[in-house]
Amino acid sequence: MAAVETGKSADKPAEAPPRKLPRDARRMQLIEATIETIGRFGYSRTTLSEVARTAGLSHGLVNFHFETKDKLLVETLLYLAEEYRLNWTQAVDAAGPSAPEQLYAMLAADFRPKMCTPDRLSAWCAFWGEAQGRPLYQEKCGSNDAEYNRTLEALCARMNAEHGYAADPVRAARVLRVTTEGVWLDMMTLQSPYPAEEALATLMTCAAAFFPRHFTAEGLLRA
Structure with a gap:
């Protein structure tokens, strides 16, 4: 068997946003600006004024679309959660x-370039870590997390049933999940963070500990 799969730039003047956009497009623009703002300033220091400045729009326009900071943060979290769910399910x-194949795809999805960006990692860490963010x-x-956990446990159980492994599927899934979350956090807190490819290799090393005939640090093994 051989391994065959592996897993902001410097500041520059922002382009002026179009003066008129459809309502949904404008809201999306503001949510993306919120993700960037959380990445730069953190959860508690994110303000509507800073989001407006990041988006290149007026404070009044942010108020028009979201009314309050709390509503904007809720919509941003919902957007990130659905983006994450679609990323791994697809x-x-x-x-x-x-x-x-399905287990590798699920684990590797967290390290796709669109998902594994400094701003998105910072936003996720902020929602996980802030006292007001946890509730x-x-x-x-919560329901998205439950779906993720059930799917990961089911795939670990299939690895046992179909390939003769004996790992406890609940514990194996938990270890894989917390390893993913851990390397995300590691990438955010180290002064010299390692790249997404190394993060994925770390997770694959963990998968190989449970399922050594199918995974190595380099990724999924095929016959």
Whole structure:
């Protein structure tokens, strides 16, 4: 068997946004600006004024679309949660039918370039870590987390049933999940963070500890 799969630039003047956009497009622009603002200033220091400045829009326009900071943060969290859910579910759906292919796709999805950006990692860490963010996260994202955990546990159980492993599927899934979250946090807190490719290799090393005939640090093994 051989391994065959692996897993902001400097500041520059922002382009002026279009003066008129459809309502949904404008809201999306403001949510993306909120993600960037949280990445730069943190959860508690994010303000409507700073979001407006980041987006290149007026404070009044932010108020028009979201009314309050709390509403803007809720909508931003909901957007991130749905983006994350679609990212891993679509990756699993697009993978081959086997448990190793689907498990690899699910784990590697967290390190796709669109998902694994400094701003998005910072925003996720902010929602996880802020005292006022945890109740909000649990209320809005608990069902998504449950779906993720069930799917990951089911894939680990399939690895046992179909390939003769004996790992406890609940514990194996938990270790894989907390390793993913851990390397995300590591990438945010180290002075010289390692790249997404190294983060994925770390996670694959963990997967290989449970399922050594199908994974190595380099990724998924194929016959």
